[in-house]
Amino acid sequence: MRVLLVEDDRPVAESLRRGLGRYGFEVEWVTDGRSALAAGPCDLVLLDLGLPDTDGLDVCRELRARGDVPIIVISARAEEIDRVVGLELGADDYVSKPFGMREVVARIRAVLRRSAQPAGEAVVSGRLTIDQRARRVLVDGAEVVLAPREYELLAYLSTEPGRLFTREEIMEAVWDSNWFGPTKTLDVHVGALRRKLGAVITVETVRGVGFRLLAAE
Numbered sequence: 058m059r060v061l062l063v064e065d066d067r068p069v070a071e072s073l074r075r076g077l078g079r080y081g082f083e084v085e086w087v088t089d090g091r092s093a094l095a096a097g098p099c100d101l102v103l104l105d106l107g108l109p110d111t112d113g114l115d116v117c118r119e120l121r122a123r124g125d126v127p128i129i130v131i132s133a134r135a136e137e138i139d140r141v142v143g144l145e146l147g148a149d150d151y152v153s154k155p156f157g158m159r160e161v162v163a164r165i166r167a168v169l170r171r172s173a174q175p176a177g178e179a180v181v182s183g184r185l186t187i188d189q190r191a192r193r194v195l196v197d198g199a200e201v202v203l204a205p206r207e208y209e210l211l212a213y214l215s216t217e218p219g220r221l222f223t224r225e226e227i228m229e230a231v232w233d234s235n236w237f238g239p240t241k242t243l244d245v246h247v248g249a250l251r252r253k254l255g256a257v258i259t260v261e262t263v264r265g266v267g268f269r270l271l272a273a274e
């Protein structure tokens with residue numbers, strides 16, 4: 058897994074490069090926007106906003122215009138406006154300095170997992186269709202309206218029907234990338250899926266571990 062790190066602050070970059078290396082990522086490090094846009098293909102971009110030659114937000118916009126490589130913005134700017142603009146320009150997530158290595162790695166993994174989900178249609182059973190481009194769910198051809206998180210949860214569990222997903226995996230993938238709080242909200246959303254889609258899917262609870270999605274019998 059190749060990460061393009063765009064960061065002009067040497068100590069921060071060195072520590073990220075070392076840390077990510079320990080987690081098995083191969084890191085290409087560049088220090089300005091021009092080099093970032095000239096770099097070869099990568100699986101994910103970690104992008105500082107305060108760069109010496111250009112605004113990181115412009116780099117973000119340009120990278121997004123070229124393709125759909127996942128982008129995580131890292132910045133000392135903690136202002137909400139930068140976060141919003143970064144996400145509007147196509148960044149997938151955002152971390153503020155100072156951050157811990159585990160937080161960065163958790164976010165990278167969550168973003169990679171989300172972007173690995175195939176776009177298009179996933180047919181879970183003969184009766185349920187998940188249209189991932191339109192983010193719509195159809196049962197027997199008729200739309201069932203889901204809340205955004207309910208949709209995300211369904212889309213995530215349906216990437217591998219029958220597989221047991223742990224609560225932690227689900228929280229990390231569907232909710233904030235690093236979730237340390239209670240996970241009751243997960244049960245609430247599972248309950249909603251059962252209520253709305255119980256005719257076509259079963260969401261099985263494995264007590265103390267997590268959930269698996271199966272086609273209803």
Ligand code: CA
Binds near residue numbers: 064065066106107
């Ligand atoms: Ca900087």
